[in-house]
Amino acid sequence: MTPDAAISVTDLHVWRGEAHILHGVSLTVPRHQVTALMGRNGVGKTTLLLAIMGLLPATGSIRMADTELVGMPTHRVAQRGIGYVPEDREVFGGLTVAENLRLAERPGSDPRYDHVFELFPDLQGRLGQVAGTLSGGQQQMLSLARALLEPRAVLLIDEPTKGLAPIVVEHVVAALQRATEDTTVLLVEQNLWVAEQLATDVIVLDHGTVTYTGGMRSLVDDPALAGRHLGVEVR
Amino acid sequence: MSRRSAVFVGIVGLLAVVPFLPFGIPILFSGSLDSAGTLQVLAVGLVFAALAMSYDILFGSTGLLSFGHALPFALGSYGTNLLMIHAGLPYPIAIVVAVASSVLIAVVVGALALRTVGVAFAMVTLAVAEAFSLLVLTDPLRILGGEEGLPLATAQVPALFRGVVNLPNVYWLALALAVATFLIGRRVVSSRAGRVFAAIRENEPRVEMMGLRPFPFKLASFVTASTLAALAGSVYLLVVRGSNVGITTPDFTLAIVVMVVLGGAGRLWGAALGGLVYGILTLRLAAVATSETIDALPHWLSGPLSEPLFILGVLFILFVLFAPGGLSSLRPRITRRPRRGPMDGDPMSPGTTA
């Protein structure tokens, strides 16, 4: 395990039901920077995050500092300081914005409400609103706010801009840029532009294994490379 | 003859000659096999076997967890009896009319209850069955006998089923019922519709996507199971010589679930075994309970041990925890291949997200 790795994954296999999604993935997530996890639909990006969170059964190793996360119950993984922003936001639709945030508080801690409201001023005025009635973009902000309320060692963020209108995408990206400074983030992203704005390094998955690891810039600057790994450019 | 048919014929043959066997089985039965007491216990067990098989069509085969299967059984018993008492119909005709009426009621109840799925379906069927139970208990028209029950209209019963002398005939009738239920049940389960029942249990949305509306099939399963249960009820009337409010209660409706799970849901013969064992145990455990060994124990122990339902409940808990396939899964399987049962899937939770 390299000293600057926040999380290192070794030979990870994950199944979803009968489907063998990850076939022995090994990768490291460097500290204090944003790493994008890219690749086509269905290659297992979300699966990897779910496995780290303990929401899917896995074999192999996921280490954070000296702790093995494989086999650990989800709430313990979260208590180790991993914040999770799931693919479909998964805000509690029947609860108010304030209640959604209160759930994210850790008992006995000092939640960073100022920090969160500075990033997402929209939410401050809607604390009493039921989350299910928020727009898609506001729900995404709430989902991010939930993960950012407590200081986290690592943030796992799954497609934060999925299904959002372009103007909202830019807003979310801007907030994320400020929120993720000096934080360890593993960001699943399908959108190269978004990944480019946020990430320093990139890991590309294909067929359940890592096919590329390197700087974000070199991938963006080389269309052939990007095409080969992301699967759109053929000619 | 295939091996399975041979086993089947052998078991039926063995059961058929029981009234001629002058010896007993210690502990299991109090008297010799040809004694009135034992034949009575076995006849109850056989009717319960038929009832359990009818329920297995619904739960084991189609995956519909109904908590109201006591209703058609009770309707069969009360309906037949009432028709004999008030319309003066002879027993066989009364059975036909009562079972036919039960079919109509099953269509209405099924059409209503099948608007719901999972737990709500279980609750609704339980509620409807309970409504009948309360109707019997409160007996607003003073014809259902209330708590005392409704004694068998003996005068309308053919002579060959009357009196203790003819108990073997009643026993054979119960055996015939169980055999008929098994044969009909097996036929239904392997019919074209029966295959769709299994498909609904396995993956209901896929059935719809295949071009079949699940509803008529679920209703067909519900009505078939109810019809066979009503038939069993009309024989039970003869076996216990009356209609008793006990067979209408929620306790009994849940007991049917216990029988099937105990025996092994999803296999007709498993369900039959469960019903038979349940019937014999409920009657025999009560007798064993009054034995001196149990009486010698302190009350806190002897009290519960003298309650058949306590022992059956504990047994049931152990099965659900450690052998969810029931009795029929404990021995090497004679079935061709392992079957997925209704308990492997998760049809109960409309609330869980995919």
Next chain:
Amino acid sequence: MEEVVTPPAPVGPALAVAGLGWGVGGMVIVEDVTLEVAAGELVSVIGPNGAGKTSLINLISGVHAPRTGTVRLLGEDITRLRPADRTQRGLGRTFQTASLFPGLTLIENVRLAAQAHLGGSLHLLAVPRPDDVAQRRAEAALERVGLLQRRDDIAGRLSHGDKRKLELALVISAEPRVLLLDEPTAGVSVEETQPLIDLIGQLHAAGTTIVMVEHRMEFVVDVSDRIAVMHEGRLLMTGTPRDVMTDDRVRSAYLGHRA
């Protein structure tokens, strides 16, 4: 084997959706999609996550009821029909995760589909004979996907790739006129992908009209007559694989480049 009757070629497109729109609550997921698919054509639908591709398949097959627009199958308006009735009219579909009857054998799985298509399923006492039409069709379908020798295995125990083949057998045994495939190769291991791709190619070659959501671009480009690109719920463009792959809008939508 009985004669497979080829229906007379319908006039106009085999499948036509017009102005199709759908959403959940305030979220618009599919918006104003118009697409015509000619008989025998294979059209692939591509687009980034959340573009509304699976929702489009769900709207065509009747899982969701559209808020706006119509779906026509072989000239007939099927917008208000239940999924079962659409299947009876010749629409077949597969799911993103193979949807089977896991506790039944392979042959029982396919038989059910064939029987559903042939009608007369609601027979409580008619035990099917082992040599009836449905059985023969089921066997033929299994043979076509290469699973006939495993006919008596339990479907739940198949590998993922074989499950997808079995699902295809289920669908083709009902002889659909229009076939909807939702990510047929998703989650399938590399070794098992090629047979599946070949199978879809054969179906296409045999004249089945196919609409397919798929992400393996090399496969899509290879097999499709036309490609439809969805982005943010809308149809961005349709065209030949060459047109689509060289289109700047597609590139920016798919890769997320901003102008």
Next chain:
Amino acid sequence: MSSFVLYTITGLGLAGLYFLLASGLSLIFGLMSVLNLAQGAFFAVGGFAAWMVMDLLGDVPLDLRFVLAVIVAGGAGAAVGTVVERGFVSRIYGSHVRQILLTLGLGTAGVALLGGWFGWDPRILQQPAWFVQTTQIAGANIPNSRLLILAVAVVLFLALMVFLTRTRHGLIIRAGVENPSMVRALGIDVGRSFTIVFALGGALAGIGGALGAVYFNGISPGLGTDQLIYAFIVVVIGGLGSVPGTAVAAVIVALTQVYANNYLQAGLGSISVVVLLAVVLLIRPQGLMGRVRP
């Protein structure tokens, strides 16, 4: 008029009992998708716990003894609920059908156990004298016990609502009903909420048992299971998982039952309730306040 008031308040008292039995069912189902068929046994446990307190603590003044009895009944229900969840139901998470069947077995064995210990005939609970006296309201003489049951049920309903909306555990339970995985991913042990909800359901049913022993003039092992059916109807009509829905449905069901019994024909009450259920299912299969889940 005075009889109408009497019937209404009697009905509301019954509604209170239904609510106590049904709210636990609804919460447990909402959070865990488990239909708890042992809930009727919890009710009976509470009833017998109360009976024992009244019977054994002969030296304590009756009023105080009754308060103690209700508290002990709630505690006993909570204890049994905890044991059922920790010892049994939690062993087979992931299979709802088996969990339901397990609670069926526990309910059956539990009721039979009580039958073995206490016998099947109702045990009459000693009551303070003022329970059987009446208070005049709008010209009707209302037995005080009815008013007491109603008051306790209302207080417990409000307490439950406060618990659910104002406390962290309540917040976790409401969130868990929606999406247990996400609650876990926020670092919260949902398993503890499962236990809390079972204990809470047990406590409410246990108190219901103590009050039920007053309302029905005695406690017998099968009393809870008999009432459980109405609780099911209440839960289905109210909408699975909704506590306010349960409260509203409890009032509707109990009033329907009492009015039908007294204005139409004795014995028709229960049938009317089933008819009511049928009507609700035809118009609104998800119940009054139930949400259609994705």
